[in-house]
Amino acid sequence: MIWWGRTGSRPAQKSRLRELSTPRQILASFSRILAVCVAGILLGLLLTFLAIERGTGIGTVEAGPWTYRPSIGTTEIDPYTRAMLARSGELPLGAAEGLSITARGDSAGATFDPGCDYVVAGAVPRARYWTLSVHSPEGDLVANAAGRYGFTSAEILRSADGGFEIIVAPRARPGNWLPNGNATRFVLVLRLYDTELDTRSAPLDGTALPRITKLRCR
Amino acid sequence: MNPTDRFLAAALLVFATLCVAGIVHIVAILAIPRLVEADPFARLSALTEPGRMQLLPRPAPGAPLPPFSDPAVARAVCLFDLSKTALRLAGTIDADRLLMLSFRTRDGHVFFALTDRAAVRRELNILVLSPSQLEEIETSAGTDEDAPQELRLVAPAVQGIVLVDAPSPLPGEWPGAEERVMRLRCEAEAIAVE
Incomplete structure (x- = not known):
């Protein structure tokens, strides 16, 4: 590298300038600049892909296995959420309508395995109405023979103490069975309608949301 | 080196x-x-036209709907184009039945949203306007007593989307939820702008 050389005497500098001007040196410098540009572009695009497609990162808040974007239904929407919505075409809930939160894995931190059964149980923040549904990561409903795509707060079977358990499994289970069909990948979406939560001033805590526990795998 | x-x-x-x-x-x-080649306004324009309330299909696998649509919520859409006319949304709603309205730019971002709790005596009356249309209304209006009981909403863009959502808590209540979202009128309203 010529421009990182130590400062020398004038004759030495002239000599190095002559070195730099040789075709080989010019080609080497050009190659380095090209490599930096190509590597930078690829890295920048990879970062963009991860930020947009994985649904995590800047603009996302994690609460246990659940994630949400506080700015998504507001006029102060952040550029990452704006890009994510433009890419997906999703029409999210407005902040005054409610909050949508997504789980891509269980409470132990593992991504959902379609070969396993999961139980969703615990508290749900106060809301006038809530729903829990299974989607592909792209947002499609997951086809299944039972024709059930989710549960609502009104139809769910509860225990004597008011608690509930929803079993997410490909095969029928007693109780609140939410089939995930033959999906190779799936996510759970919990929507809290007309909730008093203000997640911009007070971020949700994972303990305020249902736990997701892996039961058994085939 | x-x-x-x-x-x-x-x-x-x-x-x-x-x-x-x-x-x-x-x-x-x-x-x-x-x-993005087709924003939500362009996609929904394939189903309806501005100034008309259109019921969206029931969410199901493969349905031509925006991703992450709630399978337990009936939805109607009304597009608006304020370049020539304003848009009025009005109607009587059920008491204590959740109904949600969201007003969006053409790329789907919410600039205003409300629920049935905002209704006055079960009546919703909302006028969506451009800034110049609002100015025209305010300059041509008479006394405050003559002013209608309406919510005037200035849209940040000429074109946009209004979504009306009503939950169907039980599967058998789906027709009722569809009826509730379609009960609201959505129509273009001419406002002379000098």
Whole structure:
């Protein structure tokens, strides 16, 4: 590298300038600049892909296995959420309508395995109405023979103490069975309608949301 | 080149690469919304036209709906184009039955939303306007006593989307939820702008 050389005497500098001007040196410098540009572009695009497609990162808040974007239904929407919505075409809930939160894995931190059964149980923040549904990561409903795509707060079977358990499994289970069909990948979406939560001033805590526990795998 | 020079040269290359990556990342994030071929307004225009309430299909696998549509919520859409007319949304709603309205720009971002709790004596009456249309109404209006009981909403863009959502808590209540979202009238309203 010529421009990182130590400062020398004038004759030495002239000599190095002559070195730099040789075709080989010019080609080497050009190659380095090209490599930096190509590597930078690829890295920048990879970062963009991860930020947009994985649904995590800047603009996302994690609460246990659940994630949400506080700015998504507001006029102060952040550029990452704006890009994510433009890419997906999703029409999210407005902040005054409610909050949508997504789980891509269980409470132990593992991504959902379609070969396993999961139980969703615990508290749900106060809301006038809530729903829990299974989607592909792209947002499609997951086809299944039972024709059930989710549960609502009104139809769910509860225990004597008011608690509930929803079993997410490909095969029928007693109780609140939410089939995930033959999906190779799936996510759970919990929507809290007309909730008093203000997640911009007070971020949700994972303990305020249902736990997701892996039961058994085939 | 001694080891220090080599290290500094490598560090410079890494730093330059990270700078380029950061610039590309920021430019890409900001450019994506502009590069999308069909925004939500364009997609919904295939189903309806501005100034008309249109019931969307019931969510099901493969249905032509926006991703992550709630399978337990009936939805109607009304597009607006304020270049020539304003848009009026009005109707009587059920007491204590959740109904949600969201007003969006053509790329789907919410600029205003409300629920049935905002209704006055079960009546919703909302006029969506451009800034010039609002100015025209205010200058031509008489006394405050003559003013209708309406919510005037200035849209940040000429074109946009209004979504009306009603939950169906039980599967058998779906027809009722569809009826509730379609009960609201959505129509273009002429406002003379000088």
